[in-house]
Amino acid sequence: EEVGRGLELLESRELLRRVRRSGVPGDVEYVFRYAVSRDVALAQLPGRVLVERHLRAADWAALLDVPRPGLLAFHYDRAIALADADGTPVEAMERRAWEALVGASARAAAAGDDALAVSCLDHALDRCPPGEPERVWLVTHHRRILDSLGTRYRRRP
Structure with a gap:
C-alpha cells in the first residue's frame, strides 16, 4: 500500500505515468514521464x-x-x-x-x-x-x- 501511494503521488506530480497495458498481466506498470527525469533520478544513486x-x-x-x-x-x-x-x-x-x-x-x-x-x-x-x-x-x-x-x-x- 505504501509503495502504491508513493507511485500515485509521483504520478500526480507528473514524474511518472501509468502504462495502459502492463508488460506483465495483472501488474500495474509505471514509467518516467520524461527521460531526463529518469536520468537525473538514476544519476543520484x-x-x-x-x-x-x-x-x-x-x-x-x-x-x-x-x-x-x-x-x-x-x-x-x-x-x-x-x-x-x-x-x-x-x-x-x-x-x-x-x-x-x-x-x-x-x-x-x-x-x-x-x-x-x-x-x-x-x-x-x-x-x-x-x-x-x-x-x-x-x-x-x-x-x-x-x-x-x-x-x-x-x-x-
Missing part, C-alpha cells in the same frame, strides 16, 4: 545500489509465470556492466544470468512454448563465456531443441 536494484529486478523477472528473456537479460546485463565499471568481479553474476535464462527456457518448454524456450537459450548462450565448462552442454542442449523443432521454428535474425 551510487553504482552499487544500481547493481543491486538490477539484480533484484532480474530475480523478479526470473519468477514470472511467462519468461521474459529480454527483460531478464537486460537487467543482468546492466548489473554486470555497472559492476564491471566499478572493478567488481562479475563472473558470478554472469553465471547467475545464463543459469536463470536456462531455467526460464525449461519453464517455457514445459509450458509448450518452443519459440520462447529457444529464445531463452539464445540469450543464455550470448552470456555464457566460451571457456565455461558447461557451455558445451548448453550448446548441445540448444542444438537438440532446434533439431527437435525442425521447420516449426525459424531463429529470428
